[in-house]
Amino acid sequence: MSITERTTTSPVAEFVPRRHPWRIVGIVVVLLAALALAAVVVLNPRFQWNVVFHYLFDPRILSGLWMTIFLTFIAMVVGLVIGVVIAVMRVSASRTLRWSSGFYIWFFRGTPVLVQLVFWYNLGYLFPDISIGIPFADPWFTARTNDLITPLLAAILGLGLNEGAYLAEIIRAGILSVSSGQREAATSIGMTRAQSFRRIVLPQAMRVIIPPTGNETIGMLKSTSLVSVIALSDLMYSAQSIYSRTFEVIPLLLTASVWYLVLTSILSFGQSKIEDHFGRGVTAEAGLSGRNGMLHMLRRTGRKA
Amino acid sequence: MSAIIATTSTSVTVEDVRKSYHHHEVLKGVSFTVPANTVTSILGPSGSGKSTLLRCINRLIPIDGGTIRVGDQLIGYENRGGRYHELSDRDLCRQRQRIGMVFQNFNLFPHMTVLANLVEGPQVVQRRPRRETETEARELLALVGLAEKADQYPGQLSGGQQQRVAIARALAMKPELILFDEPTSALDPELVGEVLDVMRRLADEARTTMIVVTHEIGFAREVSDQVVFMADGVVEAAGAPTVVLDPDHSPRIRSFLARGLH
Numbered sequence: 001m002s003i004t005e006r007t008t009t010s011p012v013a014e015f016v017p018r019r020h021p022w023r024i025v026g027i028v029v030v031l032l033a034a035l036a037l038a039a040v041v042v043l044n045p046r047f048q049w050n051v052v053f054h055y056l057f058d059p060r061i062l063s064g065l066w067m068t069i070f071l072t073f074i075a076m077v078v079g080l081v082i083g084v085v086i087a088v089m090r091v092s093a094s095r096t097l098r099w100s101s102g103f104y105i106w107f108f109r110g111t112p113v114l115v116q117l118v119f120w121y122n123l124g125y126l127f128p129d130i131s132i133g134i135p136f137a138d139p140w141f142t143a144r145t146n147d148l149i150t151p152l153l154a155a156i157l158g159l160g161l162n163e164g165a166y167l168a169e170i171i172r173a174g175i176l177s178v179s180s181g182q183r184e185a186a187t188s189i190g191m192t193r194a195q196s197f198r199r200i201v202l203p204q205a206m207r208v209i210i211p212p213t214g215n216e217t218i219g220m221l222k223s224t225s226l227v228s229v230i231a232l233s234d235l236m237y238s239a240q241s242i243y244s245r246t247f248e249v250i251p252l253l254l255t256a257s258v259w260y261l262v263l264t265s266i267l268s269f270g271q272s273k274i275e276d277h278f279g280r281g282v283t284a285e286a287g288l289s290g291r292n293g294m295l296h297m298l299r300r301t302g303r304k305a
Numbered sequence: 306m307s308a309i310i311a312t313t314s315t316s317v318t319v320e321d322v323r324k325s326y327h328h329h330e331v332l333k334g335v336s337f338t339v340p341a342n343t344v345t346s347i348l349g350p351s352g353s354g355k356s357t358l359l360r361c362i363n364r365l366i367p368i369d370g371g372t373i374r375v376g377d378q379l380i381g382y383e384n385r386g387g388r389y390h391e392l393s394d395r396d397l398c399r400q401r402q403r404i405g406m407v408f409q410n411f412n413l414f415p416h417m418t419v420l421a422n423l424v425e426g427p428q429v430v431q432r433r434p435r436r437e438t439e440t441e442a443r444e445l446l447a448l449v450g451l452a453e454k455a456d457q458y459p460g461q462l463s464g465g466q467q468q469r470v471a472i473a474r475a476l477a478m479k480p481e482l483i484l485f486d487e488p489t490s491a492l493d494p495e496l497v498g499e500v501l502d503v504m505r506r507l508a509d510e511a512r513t514t515m516i517v518v519t520h521e522i523g524f525a526r527e528v529s530d531q532v533v534f535m536a537d538g539v540v541e542a543a544g545a546p547t548v549v550l551d552p553d554h555s556p557r558i559r560s561f562l563a564r565g566l567h
Contacts, residue, residue: 184365185412189426189478190402192394199429203416281415281458 051251055242056258064238065259071224071234072263075159076217082164087171088197101168108165114226117158121230123149155227163220170212174205206278214271218264235259314514315376315403315481316341317362322371324357331357333538334371339531341376342512346525346546349535350561355518356409358535359484362516363404364397375404375482402430405475405483409490411467413459419446419470420455423477431478438477445473449503465496469503476507483507485517497521504528522562526550534558 041047055061089101108116124145131139149157178201186196225236233241235256243252317339324332331354339345347355360366362373364381372389373380380400382389392400414422423442427433446452449469451462459467468488475483485504489497501524507513508528519525525532525546532549534542536557542549552559 179412181408181410181412182414184360185406185408185414187365187398188363188401188404188406188408189474190398190430191426192398195429199425200414204414278416281417281460 046250047254048248048251051248052254052258055239055252055255058242058255060233060238060242061235061255061259064233064235067233068221068224068235068259069263071155071159071227071232072217072221074156075163075220075224078156078160079163079167079216079220080213082161083167083171086164086168087175090168090172091175105165105168108162109169113158113162113223114229116162117154117226117230120149120154120157121151123154151227151230151232154230155224155232159220159223159227163216166216167213170216171205171209174207174209175201177208178204203278207275207282210271210275210278214267214274217271218267221263221267222260313481314342314512317482317514317516318372318374319358319362320372320374322358322361322373323369324354324361324366325369331538332361332368335535335538335540336371337531337533337540337543339514339516341514343530344508344515344517344528345531345533346529347516347518347533347535348520348522348525348550348561349541353535354538355535356486359406359486359516359518362482362484363401363406365406375400378403398430402426402478403481405478405480407468407471407475407483407485407488409487411459411464411471411491413467413471413474415459418456418458419451419462422459422470423474426474426478442473442477445476446470448476449473450499463496464492465499468492468500472500472503472507480513482514482516485515485519487518487520489519489521501528522550534561 133139228237427438
C-alpha cells in the first residue's frame with residue numbers, strides 16, 4: 001500500500017549512491033603510514049642522502065647507467081629475435097624443429113645465467129681459435145677467440161641467448177592463446193603461413209606476450225648487474241668501484257637503486273602504453289582498459305570527497 | 306549487388322573423398338557435384354562429416370583419397386604425367402583466394418576495424434591498391450547493411466552483424482565459390498534472419514556458387530538448388546530440396562526432419 005503511494009507521488013525517485021566510510025579510514029591510515037615511513041627514512045642521517053645525491057650525476061655513475069641501458073636494450077632485442085624464432089620452431093609441424101628448439105630452451109633456461117656469462121667470456125680457453133669453413137678442410141677465415149669475444153660481446157651473448165629461451169616460452173604461450181579459427185580465417189583468404197603469423201596471429205598474441213615481457217625487461221635491467229663478474233662497468237659495477245674506495249657502501253647502493261627505480265618506472269609506463277595499443281578491439285568493447293579504469297575510479301572517489 | 310561482386314562463379318566436383326583421423330574414417334568416399342551459380346546445402350546429423358568435408362574443399366584439411374575440383378582446377382594437387390603431385394604452400398594459397406569461407410564463429414580479426422578486416426585480403430594477399438579496395442569494402446558493407454560500422458571493432462558488433470561482416474570479408478576477395486560452415490549456429494535466434502537474408506540475396510542476385518553446411522532446414526528448402534544429405538561420412542541422398550527433404554525418402558531423413566522441426 002505504502003509502496004504504491006510513494007510511486008504515485010514521486011514517479012522519478014532520486015538514486016542515492018552507497019556510502020563507503022571505511023574507504024576514507026583506509027586512505028587516512030595509509031597516508032599516515034606513508035608519512036611515518038618517509039620521516040624515518042629522510043630524517044635518519046645514516047642514510048647519508050647528501051652522498052646519495054652527490055653521486056647521482058657523477059660521470060662514472062652516468063656512464064655505468066648508459067651501459068646498463070644499452071645492455072638491457074641489446075640483450076632484449078637479441079632475446080626477442082631468438083625468442084620469436086624458437087617459439088615458431090616450437091609450434092612447427094616439423095618434429096626436428098620442435099625438438100631442437102626444445103633442446104635450446106632446456107639448455108639455456110636450465111643453466112645459471114652467471115655461468116653462461118663466464119662461459120662466453122672464457123670461450124677462448126675452450127676454443128683458442130675460431131675458424132669459418134668446411135670441417136676438416138682449410139678454413140676460409142681464422143681469428144683468435146680472445147680478439148673476437150670482448151667483454152661486451154660476451155655480455156650480449158650471455159644475457160641475450162639466455163633471455164631468448166625465456167621469451168620463446170612467453171611468445172609460444174601467446175601464439176597458443178590465439179584461437180585456431182583465426183588461423184583458419186587467415187588461411188581461407190589466401191594468406192601464406194608467414195602472412196598469417198605476422199598480420200593475424202602475432203598482433204593478437206602480443207596482448208598475452210607484453211605483460212610477461214615487461215617483467216622480463218625489468219628483470220633484465222637488474223640482471224645486467226651480473227656483468228660485473230666479467231669486468232664490464234655497468235651501473236652496479238660503477239657504484240661498487242666507487243664505494244670500494246670511499247666505503248660509502250649504503251649511499252652508493254642507494255644511488256644505483258634510485259636509477260634502477262627511475263628506469264623501471266619508465267619501462268612500466270611504456271609497458272602500459274604498449275598494452276593499450278595491442279588491446280585494440282578487445283578493451284574497446286569493455287570501455288575501460290586497465291589504466292582508464294583506474295582513472296575512472298579516481299575521478300569517482302574524487303567527486304564524492 | 307552483382308555489380309560489386311562481379312565474380313565468375315564456378316562449379317565444384319567432389320569425387321570419392323576420404324578422410325580419417327586416428328584410424329577413424331570421417332569421410333568414407335563422398336561424391337557430389339555443384340553446378341556453377343547454384344546453392345547447395347549440406348545437411349545431416351552432427352558428426353556426419355559435413356564441416357570436415359567443407360574444410361577439405363579449400364584444403365584447410367588435406368584429404369586422404371579422392372579428388373576435389375573447383376572449376377577445372379584440382380584442389381591441392383597437380384596432375385603431372387598421370388601422377389598427382391601435392392602443391393606447394395604458395396600454390397595452395399593461390400587456390401584458396403578463389404574460395405571464400407564463412408565460419409560458424411565468424412572468426413573476424415578482433416584487432417582490426419571492420420573496414421580493415423575487409424581490405425586485409427585484397428591488400429595483403431592480392432596486393433591491390435588501397436583506395437580501390439577501401440571503396441569496394443565500403444560498398445560491400447553497405448550491401449550487408451553495415452555501412453556505418455566501418456570504423457568499429459568486431460567486438461562492438463552483435464553476432465548477426467559480425468557474421469554479415471564475415472560474409473562481406475569473404476566477398477571482398479571476389480571468390481568464385483563461397484563455403485558457409487553453419488553460419489547461423491552460433492547466433493541468437495532473433496539474429497538468424499538477418500544473416501540468412503544476406504545469403505539469400507547473394508544466391509538470388511549475385512548468383513554466387515555457394516555450399517552451405519547448415520541446420521536451417523527452412524533455408525535449405527527455400528534457397529538451395531540442391532540438398533546433400535550426409536550421414537556417417539557418406540552422402541545418403543542428393544538432389545532437389547523437395548525430393549531429399551521428404552520424410553518418405555528414408556528413415557534417417559525422416560528422423561532428422563522430425564528432430565529439426567521442433
